Amino acid sequence: MHLRTTLAGLALAIGSIHAQAETIRIAIGTQDTTINCATGGLLIRELGLLDKYLPKDGKYKDAQYKVEWKNFTSGAPLTNEMVAGKLDFGAMADFPGSFNGVAFRDAGKQSLFITVLSGSTRGSGNGIVVPASSPVQSLEQLKGKTISVPFASTAHGMLLRAIAAQGWDPEKDVRIIAQAPEIAGSALRSNRIEAHADFVPFAELFPNRGFARKIYDGSQANAPTFHGALVDAAYAKKYPEIVTAYLRASIEADRLFAAEPEKYSELIEKVAGIEAEVNYLFHGPLGLQTRDHTWKPEYRQAVATSIDTLKLLKKTDRGLDVDQFIDDQYIRAAFQQSGQDYDQALANYAQLPLQANDAASGQPITDFKRLAQIWVRGEDKVRHYASPEAALSALAQLEEEGKDIRAIYAQAADSGIKLLANQAWFVRNDKGELSAFLLKEQAEAYAQRNGGTALDFVSANQTLVASR
Numbered sequence: 001m002h003l004r005t006t007l008a009g010l011a012l013a014i015g016s017i018h019a020q021a022e023t024i025r026i027a028i029g030t031q032d033t034t035i036n037c038a039t040g041g042l043l044i045r046e047l048g049l050l051d052k053y054l055p056k057d058g059k060y061k062d063a064q065y066k067v068e069w070k071n072f073t074s075g076a077p078l079t080n081e082m083v084a085g086k087l088d089f090g091a092m093a094d095f096p097g098s099f100n101g102v103a104f105r106d107a108g109k110q111s112l113f114i115t116v117l118s119g120s121t122r123g124s125g126n127g128i129v130v131p132a133s134s135p136v137q138s139l140e141q142l143k144g145k146t147i148s149v150p151f152a153s154t155a156h157g158m159l160l161r162a163i164a165a166q167g168w169d170p171e172k173d174v175r176i177i178a179q180a181p182e183i184a185g186s187a188l189r190s191n192r193i194e195a196h197a198d199f200v201p202f203a204e205l206f207p208n209r210g211f212a213r214k215i216y217d218g219s220q221a222n223a224p225t226f227h228g229a230l231v232d233a234a235y236a237k238k239y240p241e242i243v244t245a246y247l248r249a250s251i252e253a254d255r256l257f258a259a260e261p262e263k264y265s266e267l268i269e270k271v272a273g274i275e276a277e278v279n280y281l282f283h284g285p286l287g288l289q290t291r292d293h294t295w296k297p298e299y300r301q302a303v304a305t306s307i308d309t310l311k312l313l314k315k316t317d318r319g320l321d322v323d324q325f326i327d328d329q330y331i332r333a334a335f336q337q338s339g340q341d342y343d344q345a346l347a348n349y350a351q352l353p354l355q356a357n358d359a360a361s362g363q364p365i366t367d368f369k370r371l372a373q374i375w376v377r378g379e380d381k382v383r384h385y386a387s388p389e390a391a392l393s394a395l396a397q398l399e400e401e402g403k404d405i406r407a408i409y410a411q412a413a414d415s416g417i418k419l420l421a422n423q424a425w426f427v428r429n430d431k432g433e434l435s436a437f438l439l440k441e442q443a444e445a446y447a448q449r450n451g452g453t454a455l456d457f458v459s460a461n462q463t464l465v466a467s468r
Contacts, residue, residue: 021062026050026242029078029090032071032272035279036118036125036200036227037091039291042271043253043264044246045069052252053245060241074180075100076152083107088235089246091117093154093199093227094299098306100230101325102316110233112327113303115247118283118291119226121298121349123218124417125282125289126158126225127203131191132211137440139216142195143168148179148187149197154225157309159197162221188212200227204288205278207423208407214423217438219415223305224298231330240330247293247334254291257283258352262381277375277407280382281418285354286368286411288418293335294346295328351416359383360390370435371411372421377404388426388434392464410436413446426460427452432467434460 030041044050054065070087072078075096081087083103090100097113104111119125128147130136136145139162149156163170170176179187181202187193189211196212197203206212218225229250236243257264265279282288303322310316335342356365365371365386372391375382376398385391388410395408408421413435425443426434429452437443443454455463 021064023064023066024060024239024242025066025068025088026054026246027068027070027087027089028246029070029072029081029087031073031075031078031091032268033073033274034091034093034200034227035268035272035274035282036093036289038118038264038268038279038283039253039257040091040115040117040227040229040250041069041071042268043257044249046267046271047253047256049249049252050246053248055241055245073182074150074153079103082111082230082232083109085232087232089229089231091227091229094119094225094302095154095157095306095309096152097228097230098303098320098325099152099310099315101320102307102310102318104232105318105320106316111230111325112233112236113228113230113325114236114243114327115250115293115331116226116228116295116299117250117293118289119224119228119299119302120219120289121224121296122415123158123221123223123225124415125200125203126155126197126218126223127214128159128162128195128197128216129188129203129206129212129214130195131188131193132207132213133191134194134213136195136215139166139220143173145194146175146177147195147197148177148184148193150180150199151178152313152315153199154306155197155199155203156313157306158218158221158223158225160309160312161223161305162216165221185209185211199225200289201274201278201282204281204420205274208275208278208281208420215439217415217417219417224302226292226299226302228299236327236330243330244333244337247331248338251293251334251338251340254293257291261285261352262375280375281407281409281420284352284382284418285356286351286371286416286418290349290351292345293331294342295326295331296346296349300326354384356384358386358390360385360394369411369413369416370433371409372436373407373409374398375406375409377406382409388421388436388460389432389464391421392434392461395461396464412436412438414442422457424457426455426457428455428460428463432464434464 075092261284265276269276410421
């Protein structure tokens with residue numbers, strides 16, 4: 001009897017301990033179709049990376065974790081749910097992220113920008129497109145036209161800066177209307193809109209789908225842009241180890257993506273419906289943007305500029321202390337625990353490097369300024385070529401073999417950004433060498449300065465075939 005009583009008491013005591021064990025919610029808002037957020041959301045979720053790093057000792061020894069994921073198509077509704085206490089973390093761009101900080105403050109709370117996920121210190125990623133049949137070739141030709149943009153987005157901020165750089169009055173010289181990406185895609189297809197400004201990945205996605213042309217890249221405004229992750233400050237104060245665990249999972253997602261960009265570009269397509277070739281354009285080696293967890297001065301400035309733009313748009317009448325809003329202690333801790341040097345990464349501005357041999361000659365590629373690439377459908381790896389003319393020669397052979405080409409890429413000769421080659425302009429010099437450019441006017445200016453002929457992709461291809 002005494003033994004039974006003792007065992008029953010022990011069982012009750014154990015049950016009481018478990019009953020008192022805390023259940024900790026980890027509610028993460030992500031944007032799956034905004035592929036810059038992939039290493040802060042989609043990949044962590046799909047690969048089950050978060051559980052690897054969640055603390056399981058000390059004050060967390062008996063904790064039970066309840067991980068919740070919610071997907072959004074833009075930052076504004078994600079912010080609403082964070083402010084309402086329904087989400088603990090959120091991934092979004094600099095502009096909506098700054099609005100997140102303002103919205104928290106206005107609600108008597110605080111959020112923290114804890115890491116960059118991916119971006120461009122020069123501004124690549126945001127862009128302006130026109131219908132494929134439009135005669136417009138540059139931003140200058142949009143004066144007096146209607147331009148749609150997702151309001152309160154990072155693309156909105158880019159558009160306003162681009163208009164200001166032209167010396168235009170945004171109230172008089174252009175008509176800016178609000179339009180979400182999914183609506184803009186339909187409008188561009190049917191020529192119901194003259195131009196559309198958008199964030200990652202739509203300025204490349206729409207041209208890749210064949211119904212739009214990119215006529216402006218954010219790098220032309222030299223306006224740094226990024227996507228990053230935020231956390232409710234009260235949550236971070238209570239559970240700092242969980243914040244660090246989330247960031248360690250993000251660092252691993254980044255490492256995996258860097259090692260096998262084609263594989264994870266395919267995974268993003270499978271989950272989010274954004275074509276793998278567009279994902280690779282951004283996040284493959286020498287990509288349009290750089291995955292980067294560090295708070296470079298340019299990204300801090302992007303937040304400050306976004307806050308100023310919010311004032312301009314009368315979305316807030318007060319500033320936000322950027323030095324308090326951006327908190328790098330958690331990402332520094334995550335780097336240290338991952339065995340990486342944060343300060344070394346902070347000083348690194350290089351694009352994701354490429355080590356490759358020319359698919360035609362087999363020789364190592366040592367100069368990447370004229371790199372061109374072909375992704376053949378059904379092949380696990382992108383083919384690399386030392387020059388656009390080498391790639392176009394290979395393309396002709398591949399097409400003769402009946403191969404389905406997913407994408408052709410080229411590096412812009414002036415900016416170094418990766419381009420969809422079939423949308424690019426080229427200059428052919430007297431040696432038959434091709435140099436790629438985003439815009440017709442850039443190619444023509446280069447040809448005038450250096451000699452050569454400006455050609456669109458079809459003409460460049462035909463000229464090369466004729467010279468063989």
